[in-house]
Amino acid sequence: MKLPAWLPRFRHEVWILALGRLLSQVGTGFTLFYAPIFFVNQVGLSATAVGLGIGSASISGVVGRALGGTFADSKFWGRRRTLLLSAVVSSIASFTLAGAYNFPAFVGGNLLMGLGMGLYWPATEAVVADLTTPLQRNEAYSITRLSDVLGLGIGVVLGGLLISSTGSYRSLFLIDGFSFLVFFGVIYFAIAETNPFVERTRGQGWTIAFADKRLLVYALVNTIFTTYIVQIDSTMPLYFSNFLHLDNAHRGFPPPVISALFTAYLTLSVICQLPIARAFNRFSRSKVLMLSASLWGVGFALIGITGIVSQGHLVWAILGMGVLSFATITYTPVASALVVDLAPESLRGVYLAVNSQCWAAGYFIGPPLGGWALDQSTTIAHGLWLFLTLSVVVAIAILRRLDQMIKAEL
Numbered sequence: 001m002k003l004p005a006w007l008p009r010f011r012h013e014v015w016i017l018a019l020g021r022l023l024s025q026v027g028t029g030f031t032l033f034y035a036p037i038f039f040v041n042q043v044g045l046s047a048t049a050v051g052l053g054i055g056s057a058s059i060s061g062v063v064g065r066a067l068g069g070t071f072a073d074s075k076f077w078g079r080r081r082t083l084l085l086s087a088v089v090s091s092i093a094s095f096t097l098a099g100a101y102n103f104p105a106f107v108g109g110n111l112l113m114g115l116g117m118g119l120y121w122p123a124t125e126a127v128v129a130d131l132t133t134p135l136q137r138n139e140a141y142s143i144t145r146l147s148d149v150l151g152l153g154i155g156v157v158l159g160g161l162l163i164s165s166t167g168s169y170r171s172l173f174l175i176d177g178f179s180f181l182v183f184f185g186v187i188y189f190a191i192a193e194t195n196p197f198v199e200r201t202r203g204q205g206w207t208i209a210f211a212d213k214r215l216l217v218y219a220l221v222n223t224i225f226t227t228y229i230v231q232i233d234s235t236m237p238l239y240f241s242n243f244l245h246l247d248n249a250h251r252g253f254p255p256p257v258i259s260a261l262f263t264a265y266l267t268l269s270v271i272c273q274l275p276i277a278r279a280f281n282r283f284s285r286s287k288v289l290m291l292s293a294s295l296w297g298v299g300f301a302l303i304g305i306t307g308i309v310s311q312g313h314l315v316w317a318i319l320g321m322g323v324l325s326f327a328t329i330t331y332t333p334v335a336s337a338l339v340v341d342l343a344p345e346s347l348r349g350v351y352l353a354v355n356s357q358c359w360a361a362g363y364f365i366g367p368p369l370g371g372w373a374l375d376q377s378t379t380i381a382h383g384l385w386l387f388l389t390l391s392v393v394v395a396i397a398i399l400r401r402l403d404q405m406i407k408a409e410l
Contacts, residue, residue, distance in 0.1 A: 011131050013191055014140055015293065017124065020186035022109040022147040024087070026095070027179025029155015030162075030172040030335075032101035035097070038169035045103055053106045056196040057114030062360050064118015068299070069353020072123040073205055073346060078195035079130070081186060082123040082349075087184035093146065094177030095139030098170050111406075116180075122353040129348050135281060137340060141333035142277035149270055196345050205350040214342050214405045215351060219358050223397040225331055225360025226287035227369070228296050232324060235370025236303065237262070241372070243381050244306065244313050257314070261321050268325040280285050287339035288330055290396050295327035304385030361410070 021250050036054070039045045045053075068086070069078035070187050077085070100106045124144070134138045209215055240261070241252040253261070279289045302320030336355060343351035344374035373384035 001371045003065035007217045010136060010140055010143070014128060014143065016186060016190045017127060018143050018147040019386065020110075020190075021144055022151040022180050023126070023186070024090075024183040024204060025148050025151025026155040026158070027176035029086050029152040029157075030159040030179075031094070031097070031176050032171060034159055034163060034172055038172075039100075039106060042169060043101060043106075045106065050104050050106070053110050054104065056107050057110040057117070058360055059364060060114035061118040062109075062357065064115040064120075065122060065356045066118075068119040068122040068356075069350040070205065071119070071319045073195065074354075075195075076229070078193045079127045079349070080191055080193045080195075081368025082119055082190040083127070083153065083191070084184055084251045086116050086119035086123065087180045087187065088116075089149060091117065091177045091184070092116075094173050094180060098173035098177065098344045099112060107410025108144075109222050115145045118356070121359075125336050125340075125352045125355070126348040127191065127194055128336075129343075129352075132335075136343065137337035138277040138281055138333050138342050139274060141336045142273045142329075145332050146270060150267060151269075170230045178225055183221060192203065195349075205347050208344070209350045209354055210346060212351075214402060215339070216406065217398060218342065219354055220339065221395050222335060222358040223361045223365070224356065224395045224398075225289075225292070225296075225335065226359045228300075228362075228388065229328065230362055231300075232265075232328075233371050234367045235374065235384070237302075239307065239381065239384075240317065243378060244337070245310075246313060250382045251316070253314070253388050257289040261317060264318070264323050265321045269329050271331075272326065273370055279311045279328065280334065284403065285334050285341060286399050286406060288334045289338070290399045290403075292327050292330040292334070293392050293395040293399060296395075297322035299327050300385045300392075301387040304382060304389065307382045307385070 009172065010052055033209060036050050039053075052277050068082055071082040071085070072079050074340055089112055096105060096112060097109035125141070127138050129137065163169060228281055228293050237258055240258050243253075244252045246252070280291075299320050302316055306316040306320060308339065309316060336352070339351050339355045340348060374381050
């Protein structure tokens with residue numbers, strides 16, 4: 001089948017991998033938003049227990065990312081077997097959650113899910129890097145990220161429809177488990193091994209990675225970026241709900257308005273992802289990340305203004321979310337492409353595992369930071385956005401240093 005002229009010309013394996021990711025993320029979208037509701041309201045676990053159980057996935061995720069990077073670069077496992085292992089572990093996790101009736105089983109399912117997802121990220125991003133040229137990678141990572149976003153969105157919508165029509169939450173986890181088996185089949189039959197293996201002593205790859213000062217500087221700024229992204233997911237909805245003084249009778253946007261804002265944010269991200277990635281191919285990765293940092297600063301400032309103005313709150317919120325959408329789509333594909341540029345070809349898995357650990361760190365730092373600010377006075381809650389805006393200065397300074405280090409290596 002001939003692709004439309006406006007789509008980039010990648011090897012067919014990239015498109016197949018993107019399709020497989022979309023299918024597996026549809027299953028994940030089925031469970032992402034509905035697992036807490038189900039385990040609190042129907043299984044009878046406390047909200048605290050559910051929070052601890054879901055949080056346990058981040059612990060096993062750290063282990064999974066380390067193993068995923070090591071396995072992806074190894075001779076025995078390679079990218080392909082690591083992805084197959086990830087799909088199997090994730091499928092078992094979903095089936096475990098489908099049959100969970102108590103806290104230990106719930107934690108066990110989440111630990112397995114974190115492990116499976118940890119194995120997945122370094123390997124899948126290494127495959128994309130192996131199958132593309134440096135000029136193609138911005139767009140290639142955009143396509144795969146787009147598949148993730150679309151899959152999650154479709155899964156959330158379909159999951160809601162299934163629950164409303166059947167009331168069966170457990171079926172969501174079963175469908176999620178089968179979606180990972182479908183992804184296993186896609187990898188098994190359509191993706192060949194791409195690992196350019198180089199023999200090394202055990203642990204030498206990680207030693208080389210941690211000795212690369214460019215990678216460590218990048219990891220520092222990347223953790224800042226991932227902390228920013230978490231504020232959109234975890235802090236901003238509650239801020240919009242509880243901290244906007246609309247009038248004497250209303251404090252905060254109603255749920256439908258908040259939902260519409262985040263739907264528009266995701267829609268704009270999907271529409272603009274590929275064109276933005278293509279437009280920035282001519283610029284260095286570090287320069288694009290500096291632009292992204294600037295957009296984060298502007299976006300957070302607009303969100304802060306939303307909370308302190310006396311009128312026009314929705315207009316400021318729309319502007320803020322629009323700018324943050326562009327901040328996100330200028331960051332995500334370029335960040336992965338930059339790591340691939342830094343990595344020796346035979347150590348892409350390990351380097352991308354370091355990149356993935358930054359996401360784990362951001363998701364560890366971000367929610368407590370935002371939650372603490374919103375638990376304090378209104379002044380501190382509003383001040384969070386000023387703090388985030390000012391922190392962009394630090395991010396840009398680190399990126400300028402990284403740019404100098406990269407140029408010095410050329």
